[in-house]
Amino acid sequence: MNDLAPAGIGDNSETSFNDFNAKFKTIEQSVRKAHERSIQYDQQLSAALADTLDLGLMLEAKQREERDEDWSFFKGLLHHYSKKWSPKSEKNIFHELVSIGFDKLDADGEPITSAPNMSKYRMILRYAQLKDWDGEQLNQELLRHTLTDVYKAAVAYLRRDPLEKYLENTQDRYERAVAVFDETVGLPEGTWTDAISRPQNANIFATAVLRLTDSGYQIVSVAEGEQGDDVKRTVAALVPAAAPRSSQKLADQNLYWLFVACDFYRRFQSSPTNQTSFAEAEKKAGIPTLKMDPSDDEIAEHLNALAAHGNRRTEKIRKNNESLASLTADEIENKFVLLNALCMSFEAGRWVAESRTTLAHEPCVQVVLNRKIQHLRTSKKHWIKDVSARAFALDFPSFESWNIIDHEAGLQIATESTLARSCVLGDYSGLANWKELDPTMNTLCTFAVSAEVLGSLARWRADEKAKGSFTRKAFQGTLKLGIQGENLVLIFPNDPDRFRVLGELVEGSSPEIVSDRFLDFTLIETMVSWAKDYGSTFEISVLNGHQGWTALRIKAIGHPMDVQVTVPVLISHKGAPTEINLPCVHSGDGDDDLAEENVAAETNPEVGKP
DSSP states (O other), rough: TOOOOOOOSSSSSSSSSEEEHHHHHHHHHHHHHHHHHHHHHHHHHEEEEEEEEHHHHHHHHHHHHOOOOOOOHHHHHHHHTTTTOOOHHHHHHHHHHHHHOOBOOTTTTTTTTHHHHHHHHHHHHHHHHHHTTTTHHHHHHHHHHHHHHHHHHHHHHSSSSTTTSSSHHHHHHHHHHHHHTOOOOOOOOOOOOSSSSSSSOBBBBBOOOEEEESSSSEEEEEESSSHHHHHHHEEETTSSSOOOOHHHHHHTTTTHHHHHHHHHHHHHHHOOHHHHHHHHHHTTTSOOOSSSSHHHHHHHHHHHHHHHHHHHHHOOOOHHHHHHHTTTHHHHHHHHHOEEEEEEETTTEEEEEEESSSSSOOOOOEEHHHHOOOSSSSTEEEEEEEEHHHHHHHOOOOOOOEEEEETTTTTEEEEEESSOOOOEEBBBTTSSSOEEEEEOOOOEEEEOHHHHHHHHHHHHHHHHHHTTTOOOTTTEEEEEEETTTTTTEEEETEEEEEEEEHHHEEEEEEOOSSSOEEEHHHHHHHHHHHHHHOOOEEEEEEEEEEEEEEEEEEEEEEEEEEEEEEEEEEESOOOOOOOOOESSOOSSSSSGSSTTTTTHHSSSSSTTOO
16 A cells, blocks of 8 residues: 555555546646736736826826817727716726726627726726826836735825815814913803812813712812823813814915815706706606506506607707718807806906806806905906816815916916816806806895704704614605795605704795795705815805796805805706706906906916916
8 A cells, every 4th residue: 555645545446546646736737827827917917007007197298288178189089989088087087098998808798807896997097197107117016016905005095085184183273272262251260279279280271170069060179290282182172173174274275265166166066967867857858757656557658658758869869960960060069068167257346256057957156255366367257167176176185386377278277286187267258158147036035054953964864764764765856845934944755744954044034835846955965064174054045036936045154255056946856947047148258347457466476487
């Protein structure tokens, strides 16, 4: 019997040890080959990511050199590969590049790369771009570490909060607390006695132990031996933390006023999804809506209407394509536009930033700065495209030294960092038939939205879920606006017992609701997040227009600038909005209305410097 073989499978066994050993040899060879192929796969994947990074950097360099603010070349490249420019492309140039390069099928028609992996690749490439690597540096990083390690580093880097450097530290918050308490009147006073002696290590404040009684309290002692930092932390905790976006550290940065305007604008502007939803709702107006429990005949009628509607859309697309073939690029741009922008103009000694749109139902944002801005000429209107406003609002906290400099298209908002996205202040007045807010709407009454009300609204979703009454569609649609006494309330359309107070009447009389009005709950969530970030509360004014109770004007209270947004209420539970925007009655840029005097005195000497 073979001494090396286990008992029972020796030379005299029916199956010899060598047979088993040969199987293990085969397994070992397969594992080694798989390992070699895995190494080759990692190397080739690293090379592919490195090449994608270099391609993206080439496109970015071309965009900068040609000052192609619209990324027209890149958009043309995407069109060639049947891809579309999207908001994700705006944030990460590598989003669609990964789709083009990595979204491939094998011989059997199965995807080579999974969607989660492509998401990882996009994040790694954006990380490499922000780290100022080229393709070779990325390749070396991926080979030196693992792709998983580099991805983890990218997640940690990209998901950091850029506002952290502007937050108050303990010393900042302590000094603010001291200022608050120095101005606080009516505090009980006392003197040091033999029983309660002055502590030796106190630093303005000290920690006291109180004995609480039914009639009040008694000082038992004042803590001895505490270090100054301990006292500072205790005192600092007595005042609420400063809202991060109102922090003086951030507010002192150049162009903070423009950041606030763009940030407010991008929060309350409808997302592309909502814009599409409004457009689709209008197109589908002729389709009957199904009831909760439809009959077979009603279902058949609905399906037939959908089919007929689909045929109408197909025919309309065919006719549009035929007409497009005979139009020039300029004619196309002027004929089919769904645009949003922020327009800044100097009116009555103040700068007013107000949204402009070509859509019928967009909220109208207005931010007022009650002073001149030396960078800008008061005789001009300065426009920012919506995508540029979004980009600037997101990039502002991450970079410093923002300024307005000369540019071929007008003026440019830029910073010294090449990683920040610059945007142009141009003249887009003639780009489209812009709409403005209907000036004939009048205020019916005003409600105050306190911090307590905002807190209740913020907890509403969680409260409903905790009660077991939460349903999948509970907060997905729109909530009904109602009046209860002197309160404006939000009510679940199909359950009047489930509601929350939205505001308390402070001016005027509660309006009579002749027909139902609704509000999208995402608007409330936006108000809550703004209040948290800026330390604001709100006032809501009910506006009467040509469709009755037409809109709500939401004004931020406690903010250094006049910040407000007018939003259309919904006249249908299905989301059909009222009209609050009308075609602009003015044309051109308004130069004839405003004199050019003192232009030189208003010009910042830094304008023109990079």
